[in-house]
Amino acid sequence: MSNEPKNANVVWHQATVTRKRRQQQNNHKSVILWFTGFSGAGKSTLAHSVEEMLHQRSCRTFVLDGDNIRHGLCGDLGFSHKDRTENIRRIAEVAKLMRDAGVITLTAFISPFRSDREKVREQFSHGEFLEIYCQCPLDVCEQRDVKGIYKKARAGEVKEFTGISSPYEAPVNPELIVNTAEDRLEHCTEQVIALLSQRGVFVGR
């Protein structure tokens, strides 16, 4: 590749495939759906249900959750306040890359600290970051205890567990609150899809 300054290289050096072109290619905008709530509140379940619906509508989607983040990118982090903050920081960075890649990104993490979530929100343009609070009382989550983790937390085998030995700060003004304690999954899913429609994510459809 010639190093002549007039060479086409100079032009090519920058990205020519922009977010706008990806959006046109996909026929939808790329936004972040940030699900927050207690362990067992149904964040992953709802995120995957929404993803299924979006895929059927030919959208490009991806779910970031404990399964694909905690064992990989953040495998070096624990659950101290500092590590939780770094965990959320990295997730936000990946979410930004996914957004730039044109993908509707759904994140399903407890993300208990308000300041961490606000820091994430600040990194996105208005309307790009949609915070969805999966509201479900702690006792309901504990009763479900799908992973048996509340039992361990009560026994002191799991330290700094949100709701038991570490705080959860509920969103003050989220884009959507879903009642994952009482509403059916289908209904919760529809509410999220409706939010996306309202926010103009399905452009030109």
Added chain:
Amino acid sequence: MSNEPKNANVVWHQATVTRKRRQQQNNHKSVILWFTGFSGAGKSTLAHSVEEMLHQRSCRTFVLDGDNIRHGLCGDLGFSHKDRTENIRRIAEVAKLMRDAGVITLTAFISPFRSDREKVREQFSHGEFLEIYCQCPLDVCEQRDVKGIYKKARAGEVKEFTGISSPYEAPVNPELIVNTAEDRLEHCTEQVIALLSQRGVFVGR
């Protein structure tokens, strides 16, 4: 969302949108094109040129490079051996997520250490990780010095600079070697596209 064990929730809890379904949606496989070589060898230029060509073929693509990684996800890392290794580890993790999202991912980093690149390769299935060596003599890169960084490195203002004060270990058996010192950008781009064709990335087209 009911907590009855027989509820559909249990089924929904897992991801139903699989990599296979994304591949069918996109009509191409998701692979990693890992460009390696000296600073100034043309990695980013070539990656973006290949991306443009792929986008025109309706492929989903994304370029990871210093511009979107070093200031974001890896903004906390320097250029020591240890930090370079952590940098590459995180990039590999993001590349895996992008692959899972169905995206053809192009990475453009010097990635000077053979052991780091091999560690990345081991995390992918056979044929998923395509190492592309942008071969360009150091003196040519230094003469180009697009960013003026070789000058600074020679003056000792930039520490641990690959080729000057830190080693570069060339790939032993890369999937492709492109001569970015002498060949035209168009030709290099075609070679990469041909590699993807040979590897069956454009399935069912």
